[in-house]
Amino acid sequence: MEKPVYVTEPFLPPLEEIQVYLKDIWKSKSLTNNGRYHQELEKSLCDYLGVKYISLFSNGTLALVTALQTLRITGEVITTPYSFVATTHALWWNGIKPVFVDIEPNSYNIDVERIEAAITPQTTAILPVHVYGNPCNVQKIKKIADDYGLKVIYDACHTFGVKIKGLPVLNFGDLSVMSFHATKVYNTFEGGAIVCHDEATKKRIDNLKNFGFLNETTVVTPGINAKMNEFQSVMGLLQLKYIDGLIEKRKSIARQYRDLLKNIEGITFIEDIPEVVHCYSYFPIFIEKEKYRRTRDELYEELKRHSIYGRRYFYPLISQFPTYRGLDSAQTGKMPTAERVTEQVICLPIYPDLDLGIVEKISLLLRKENVKS
Ligand SMILES: Cc1ncc(COP(=O)(O)O)c(C=O)c1O
Secondary structure, rough: OOEEEOOOOOOOOOHHHHHHHHHHHHHHOOOOOOOHHHHHHHHHHHHHOOOOEEEOOOOHHHHHHHHHHHHHOEEEEOOOOOOOOHHHHHOOOOOEEEEOOOOOOOOOOOOOOOHHHHHOOEEEEEOOOHHHHHHOOOOHHHHHHHHHEEEEEEEOOOOOEEOOOOEEEOOOOEEEEEEEEOOOOOOOOOOOEEEEOOOHHHHHHHHHEEEEEEEEOOOOOOOOOOOOOOHHHHHHHHHHHHHHHHHHHHHHHHHHHEEEEEEOOOOOOOOOOOOOOOOOOOOOEEOHHHHHHOOHHHHHHHHHHHEEEEOOOOOOOHHHHOOOOOOHHOOOOOOOHHHHHOOOOEEEOOOOOOOHHHHHHHHHHHHHHHHHH
């Protein structure tokens, strides 16, 4: 039985390093509620990511839900169906109607040319996703938001340290939401954050994630409990120590895949974008079944038989799930690009400790598949 290879594997710092922090936590008995390490991590992340304010969360989903509360978003929000389901669930939890818009054929992000047509008098915001960490067309989205008086909240759960022309992608939009889930480039076991640009907003977010407490006796808003604890925070501090090297390793794996997969008829993948610093969170490939002479699902199953567990991110589309499929914007035929891509995609394993020999093996399987058929 071959050792299974999953789509990702978390980086864990040396156990001795976390034990030093744990001893300190045990001594102080300060486990949560804006503790010392929580404060330290917020500061360190601001420095590393090049952002002004960051508020840490217990996970990305609660950060998304809270981001919408922060800006008091209501009515309809324009979003993408091509994402992890939490993006749209966050709208639903706020009683907001999602309005799905198709994606671009090359970036797989929301198609900026289709946003305006989806705006109604009820639209209050746009919720795009930087899918696979590739930046959305942030300038065009800003222009539309400014023209129509809409807010922009980016789901930046796939990006860590991504920059466009030297500018952190997290600085675009009113808010950006991050996930530090174990499957992400940077993890705090579970975790997340909201990035904002002014002190008043940071204060409102901090109140919202702590039941709405302003001080010991004053509750100013119906908040939730979404705080990051000290255990997660020290994990975050340690991850930061290693992150540059980890992203470098991911980059070399992506390069290796690109090198080995080029010229296979029916397989395409994403190249680096000029003037963008990437974080290589995923390595999606897209199967054109007519040319590859095999469907994506046949390939997916074949890889599984070799203990390679790719993931079909994102299949099905969020708009195809029972909760959302009745919506007008979700109807079949309305988002032809997303409907096509969701049937073609498979994300290959990528993580810092992935052996280049395994990358070669996977690539060979993909090539052999092609020849065999
Ligand atoms: C695009 C996207 N949005 C939201 C989330 C939710 O984040 P979390 O798992 O930290 O709640 C994830 C990942 O899990 C994601 O990939």
